[in-house]
Amino acid sequence: MDRIIRPSRRGFLKTTALTGAALSAPTFFVRNAWAQENFCNAPTGSTVTLGFNVPQTGPYADEGADELRAYELAVEHLNGEGDGGMLNTFKPSSLKGNGILGKKVQFVTGDTQTKSDAARASARRMIEKDGAIMVSGGSSSGVAVAVQSLAQEMGVVFMCGLTHSNDTTGKDKRRYGFRHFFNAYMSGEALGVVLAEAYGKERRAYHLTADYTWGWTQEESIKNATEAQGWETVQAVRTPLGAGDFSQYLTPVLNSGADVLILNHYGNDMVNSLTQAVQFGMRDKQVNGKQFEIVVPLYSELMAEGAGANVKGIFGTSNWSWQLQDEGTKAFATSFGQKYGRPPSQAAQTCYVQALLYANAAEMAGTFYPPELIKALEGFEFDGMGNGPTLYRAEDHQCFKDVLVVQGNDAATSQYDLLKVYKVVPAADVTYDASIFGGELGPYEVAGCAA
Amino acid sequence: MDAILLQILNGLDKGGAYALIALGLTLTFGTLGIVNFAHGALFMLGAFCTVALQSVLTISTRVRDESITFFEAYKEVPYLVTWFGDTGQLIIDYVVPISVLVTIPVMLLIGILFERGLIRFFYNRPHAEQILVTFGLAIVLQEVIKVIFGANPIPVAAPPAVAGSADLGVILGLGGNLSYPWWRLIYLASSAVIISGVFAFLNLTTYGMVVRAGMADRETVQFLGINIQRRFTVVFGLAAVVAGLAGALYTPILTPNYHIGMDFLVLSFVVVVVGGMGSLPGAVAAGFLLGILQSFASLNEVKSIFPGIDQIIIYLVAVAVLLARPRGLLGRKGVMES
Incomplete structure (x- = not known):
């Protein structure tokens, strides 16, 4: 007849405690290592x-x-x-x-x-x-x-x-x-100073702005930077993204008393609005006894190609050239x-x-x-x-x-040098306090797609 | 004063495009009884006639770009320029006016092919089916253009001589602050010429008279032994030409891309409905009227009172007109009514 071995109470407690410790300890020590193997799309092969x-x-x-x-x-x-x-x-x-x-x-x-x-x-x-x-x-x-x-x-x-x-x-x-x-803030800071140097401190600006997140922040940044230089903002008008024909937004500019037009547009909007502004003869005008000027705060080489000769002499900023x-x-x-x-x-x-x-x-x-x-x-x-x-x-x-202030090249020899670097604005001049724009980065550890 | 005059010009300009598209739309509707949702695509095809001609004229050879020294860069020089020098460049510069000559026969052919190849099978079908098939056709045409020319807008420039703006203030003696782009004035004049041409064709020629008779009473005209169907086919071609020309001449104003037609189509239908279904003068009048209203709604003074009004003014007017005159401004009794 077999003897039934009954564990003693003390023995049972000991074993359970040990087993518990044994089970929890490895997880405790290697949990990070486990996560490091099992995050989203952790590469396994070569x-x-x-x-x-x-x-x-x-x-x-x-x-x-x-x-x-x-x-x-x-x-x-x-x-x-x-x-x-x-x-x-x-x-x-x-x-x-x-x-x-x-x-x-x-x-x-x-x-x-x-x-x-x-x-x-x-x-x-x-x-x-x-x-x-x-x-x-x-x-x-x-x-x-x-x-x-x-x-x-x-x-x-x-x-x-x-x-x-x-x-x-x-x-x-x-x-x-x-x-x-x-970003738009840096463009504003870099451009504001250059614009005041080139066009004087007594200027009246009119903004046309693409109506979405980039346009809004771009308009705000350029407005703040130019107003800090003594410029006045006559009006800021939002235009629907992809408006195509900007004529009805451009004609009021001519009679607004503004002597600078700032186009907070990008991509095809920028090509269209700039080309049409030039077609409307804005660059040949004298307003308030000054030459009328157009500014495109964010330039891209590919868009300059689309706008062709219309970019000559026009200031903007660029990340790199x-x-x-x-x-x-x-x-x-x-x-x-x-x-x-x-x-x-x-x-x-x-x-x-x-x-x-x-x-x-x-x-x-x-x-x-x-x-x-x-x-x-x-x-x-x-x-x-x-x-x-x-x-x-x-x-x-x-x-x-550093941020580049660029200008449409008057003497472009090919489609690749339509823009020339006018000034390199040092990083220190465009650095700001991270808290001014708010926002939260969020956690490092997330459940992710592996969860 | 200047501001108002400029907005009227803007409105007339935009209205010119609306009127041209709506005119063609009403023609096909009035003659064939077809609700043609592919009409915007015909406008787009017209614009791409110009783009295609531009691509042909600028077929280029690759030449080493000497301005870049640190690697081998190439730029494209059109054969026309290599062969004929300045004359070649002049031909390229005048691509938009030249394209009119190409657009007319091409669009006439396309119009007739559409009518014979597809539309005629839908004469006796319900309007809903006509809308579906023509809308499908529009999507097919768009995608074909996208495959050939890509999704990006392709810039087409007005001839350099008229690329700038006209000093209207000086010309009209109103002071120096009034200027308007030459090409937009030319567009306005061209749309007036095209519209007058269509009206003259319909009202002053025997051919046109028969077509009008057919629009009013198709059966009686057929009893007189006239093949009215063939004439309607030609009218469909004519409508395609009008839409195509509207598109071809619009390219310097708005960079063409494959969905440019859809942007105009919906507005044109509103124009037709406001003008009155089947009424040619109504379509033209409503086109210009809505163009001008849209321009005035974009004035900052107006927008400061009604924000966003420029986006919805056309539809508000359409609602108001239909409430007051359910058949549209110049609509006749019996059209699209059973």
Whole structure:
């Protein structure tokens, strides 16, 4: 007959306590390690996939195409192919030219169509279906803000492409979103001084503004900056996005007593409104005894091409120009030019740099685990990327660097030098307190798509 | 005073485009009884006749761009310029006026092909089916243009001689502050010429008289042994030409893209309804009227009282007109009424 062994009460307590400790202890010690293995799209094989979400159709498709060219070049350089471009000038760099953390980089693309919902849908597809570890790109602030909040929900880092609204790293900033491009506030600060120098302090400005997040912040920033210089704002009129024919908004300008027209438009709106303003003879007018002037606060090379000769002499700002003479710019422009037979646009440069910065942050952190990678990017200071010494500010994920004031070239020799650099405004002059635009970055740890 | 005059000009200009599209729309409706939702697409096709001609004239050879030294960059130089120098450039500069010559036969052909190939099968079908099939056709045409020319707007410039603006104040003796772009004045004049041409054709020629008789009483005209159907086919072609010309000449004002037609289509239907279904003078009058009203609604003084009024004024007027005159301004009894 078998004896039934009954555990003693003390024995039972001991065993349970030990088992409990044994069960909980490993989780307690390795919980972080477990999370680091199981975050959204943690790469397991020998490759890592990046998602490039750019406008391939719609009004900014040209810009999107140039962004994509830059990303392809960045991937090539990260994998150690080609001449290396800015990998040779970027410092301090942890990049080795063997992919990211030894994994070969591959990429998928999406089409934002410059529509927030389409951009979110294609970002989601790249994350859920294609396993993108990071998403980058875009050419509109509306899209950037929408994709950035998706990135935060899904726990995937979003490296913004071209987005200029103060909101992207202001009231709509996110822990998982990073912007290398400059913003409307910086344009205002840089341009205000130059405009007062060039056109005098007694000017009356009339604004036409695209009616969405970027236009509003652009108008506010330029208004504040020019009024600080003594200018007066006669009127600020909002125009619907994609208005096409701006004649009914332009004719009141002529009789408003304003002597400067500020076009807070971008893309096709800018091409149309500027061309039509010139057609209306505004640049040949004398008002208040002064020459009438037009200002386009945010320029892009591709839009200057669309507007052609109409941009001559007109001031604006730019994030970067291939005509700069620093080593980083030369390396990138040469590499890009040799591959594609044309110089890169500012949209291309910001996207290329963003891809490299993401890869570098992963190398610095030693992991793709987003919270660690984000910490590596926050407060990161670097140079050799074409914009001079740059800081990725931790408080709002905004890059601070020099801003270019550019002017339409009177003596352009080809479609590539329609704009010339008028002045490089140092970073210190456009730096502001992160708190002025409010917003919350949100948490490092999110449930994400792996949950 | 200047401001009011300028807004009237703006309104007339926009109204010119509305009137031209609405005129063609009413013609097809009045003759064939077809509600043609592809009419905006015909406007777009006209604009792309100009774009296509521009692409043909600027077929280019790649030449090394010497301004860039650190890599091999190329720029495009049109063959016309290589072969004929300044004369070649002059031909390219005048692409919009030249395109009128191309647009007329191309659009006439397209119009007749549409009518014979598709529209005629829908004469005796309900209006809802006509709307569906023509709307479908519009989408197909848009996508075809998108495949060929891409999604981006393609800039087309007015000839340099008329690219600037006219000093109307000086010309009319009203003071120096009144100027208006030459091309917009030309557009206004052209729309007046085209509209007069269509009216003259319908009112002063025997062909037109028969068409009008057919519009009023189709059966009686057929009993007289006239093949009215063939004439209506030609009228459909004519409507396509009018819409096409409106589009071709509009290219320097508004950079054409593949959905430019849709932007105008809805407004044109409102114009037709306000003017009165089937009434040609009504369509023209309503086109200009709504264009001017829209321009005045965009005045800052007006918008400060009614914010956003510029976006909805046309629809408000349409509601008001239909409440007061259910058949539209110049609508006749019996049209679209069973």
